[in-house]
Structure formats: C-alpha cells, structure tokens
Amino acid sequence: NAGVMQNPRHLVRRRGQEARLRCSPMKGHSHVYWYRQLPEEGLKFMVYLQKENIIDESGMPKERFSAEFPKEGPSILRIQQVVRGDSAAYFCASSPVGTSTDTQYFGPGTRLTVL
Amino acid sequence: DQQVKQNSPSLSVQEGRISILNCDYTNSMFDYFLWYKKYPAEGPTFLISISSIKDKNEDGRFTVFLNKSAKHLSLHIVPSQPGDSAVYFCAASDYSGGGADGLTFGKGTHLIIQP
Numbered sequence: 431n432a433g434v435m436q437n438p439r440h441l442v443r444r445r446g447q448e449a450r451l452r453c454s455p456m457k458g459h460s461h462v463y464w465y466r467q468l469p470e471e472g473l474k475f476m477v478y479l480q481k482e483n484i485i486d487e488s489g490m491p492k493e494r495f496s497a498e499f500p501k502e503g504p505s506i507l508r509i510q511q512v513v514r515g516d517s518a519a520y521f522c523a524s525s526p527v528g529t530s531t532d533t534q535y536f537g538p539g540t541r542l543t544v545l
Numbered sequence: 546d547q548q549v550k551q552n553s554p555s556l557s558v559q560e561g562r563i564s565i566l567n568c569d570y571t572n573s574m575f576d577y578f579l580w581y582k583k584y585p586a587e588g589p590t591f592l593i594s595i596s597s598i599k600d601k602n603e604d605g606r607f608t609v610f611l612n613k614s615a616k617h618l619s620l621h622i623v624p625s626q627p628g629d630s631a632v633y634f635c636a637a638s639d640y641s642g643g644g645a646d647g648l649t650f651g652k653g654t655h656l657i658i659q660p
Contacts, residue, residue: 434588463647472549472634473589475647486646521588533579534648536588 432457434524434537435504442543449509449516451540455524462505463523463534464497473521479505512544548572549637551651559659564622566654568635571616575637579648580609580620583632592633593620622656630658 435454443449455462460481465473478486479499490497494512499505509516519541523534550569558564566580576597581589595602595609595618602609608621622629632655636648 436588465647465650470652472551472650472652473636473648475649478646489647523588533591533594535591536581538586538588 434459434522434535436520436522436537436540438540439538440541440543442545443512444545445513446511449512449542449544451507451509451520451522451542453505453507453522453524453537455505455522456526456535459524459526459535461525461527461532462499463525464505464507465521465523467519467521467539469518476507509542512542514544517542517544547651548575549635549649549651551633551635551654553654554652555655555657557657557659558625560627561624564620564625564629564656564658566620566622566633566635566656568618568620568651569616570618570637572637572639572649573616574639575649577638578609578611578618579636579638580607581634581636581650582629583634583653589634625656625658627658627660630656632656 437452462479464476467473475489477490477497494510496508519539521539523536525532525534548571579594580592582592583589593604593607593609595611611618632653634653635651
C-alpha cells in the first residue's frame with residue numbers, strides 16, 4: 431500500500447521559470463493538502479483540495495501560485511515566474527475523509543531551489 | 546504571529562530516559578492536536594494525536610498530555626531510543642471553528658538521544 435508520492439524530489443529552476451510539483455495521494459484518499467517549509471521554520475499550510483475542488487486556499491500567496499486536483503491524475507502545485515524566495519521544501523499530505531480528526535499523511539516532499 | 550510555539554529548538558536526552566517535548570498554543574479554537582516526527586530529507590510521519598475533549602492519549606512509548614486551561618501540550622517518550630532522534634513538530638487544527646482547513650505547525654524541536 432504505497433504512501434503519498436511526490437515528484438520530483440528535487441527541482442532546480444532559474445528565476446522567472448515555472449515550477450510544477452506533483453502529488454499522488456494514498457490509495458483511497460480523496461483530500462490533498464499542500465504545505466511549504468522554509469529553512470528553520472515549521473510547515474505552513476497553503477491549500478486544501480478535494481477532487482476537482484479547491485476547498486481552502488487561505489494560505490496560498492495571492493499571485494503566481496495555483497493548485498489543482500483533477501478528477502484523474504495527481505494534484506499539481508504550480509508556481510509561475512519563480513523567485514529566490516520560493517526556494518523551500520513543499521510537502522503534500524492526504525487524508526481519507528477530511529474531518530476534524532482525520533490524520534494527514536505526508537509525502538517525502540519536493541525541494542525547490544531557485545537560482 | 547505564531548499560533549503554535551515550540552520554544553526549545555533542541556533537546557538532548559540519554560538513551561533509556563524520558564524525553565519530554567513541549568508545545569504551547571494561543572488559538573483557543575484549536576480542537577485537535579497532533580505530533581509528527583521528521584527525519585532529514587523525509588516528510589513528517591504521524592506519531593500521535595489528541596482531541597480537545599481528552600487530556601491524555603497513550604500509544605506504546607508515546608503519551609501526549611493536553612492542558613487546555615494553560616493552552617499547553619506535551620509529548621512524553623519513554624524509554625527514549627536512538628531511533629527517536631529526529632525533529633518533532635507539534636500541530637493543531639480548528640476545523641470545527643471555521644478556521645483554515647490545514648494544520649498549524651510549530652517550528653519543531655530537534656531531539657537528540659545520546660547513547
């Protein structure tokens with residue numbers, strides 16, 4: 431039973447390029463969360479999605495960042511025109527139902543480096 | 546504005562002794578608390594959780610205590626083992642309060658188990 435999968439594990443981009451991060455939730459999970467961890471910081475919530483729906487994007491920067499979770503395929507976190515400050519570890523988590531006591535299971539993360 | 550605080554960046558404990566990791570929170574709407582363990586270059590791994598209606602939850606060597614009046618929780622690991630060396634994150638949620646649907650994390654405590 432595979433866990434949450436994220437790819438790529440490492441991504442290097444130059445300033446102004448686009449970054450696409452992928453997340454496949456655990457089998458049977460229909461809720462996906464994205465978090466960002468800056469160096470020496472805790473994880474910061476970005477967005478919560480269900481299939482084809484963005485439920486809560488209160489943690490997403492207003493510009494350049496977008497997320498989707500299509501009916502088929504992985505969830506995608508897209509960062510347009512990356513800047514050095516976007517360098518961070520991006521973690522995806524999934525849960526089966528999305529209730530208040532629903533544990534979120536995390537993937538290994540994608541480490542984005544912007545040159 | 547840090548709503549979940551882990552004031553000890555690191556903690557060193559001898560193997561076989563008790564490790565106590567502390568966490569304070571400021572948002573009284575938080576109703577569910579979790580502890581995650583994280584090794585370098587990996588995603589956080591769920592350890593144990595507690596609902597705000599309880600004051601203690603135990604799972605093997607791990608016990609979490611919640612003091613709602615003090616807005617404080619702690620994770621006890623006994624006996625501590627070398628494999629417990631990792632960064633421990635405290636996280637909280639307020640799903641029922643209508644807040645963000647993601648978890649709010651502390652900055653983490655690096656636990657080092659000395660042989």
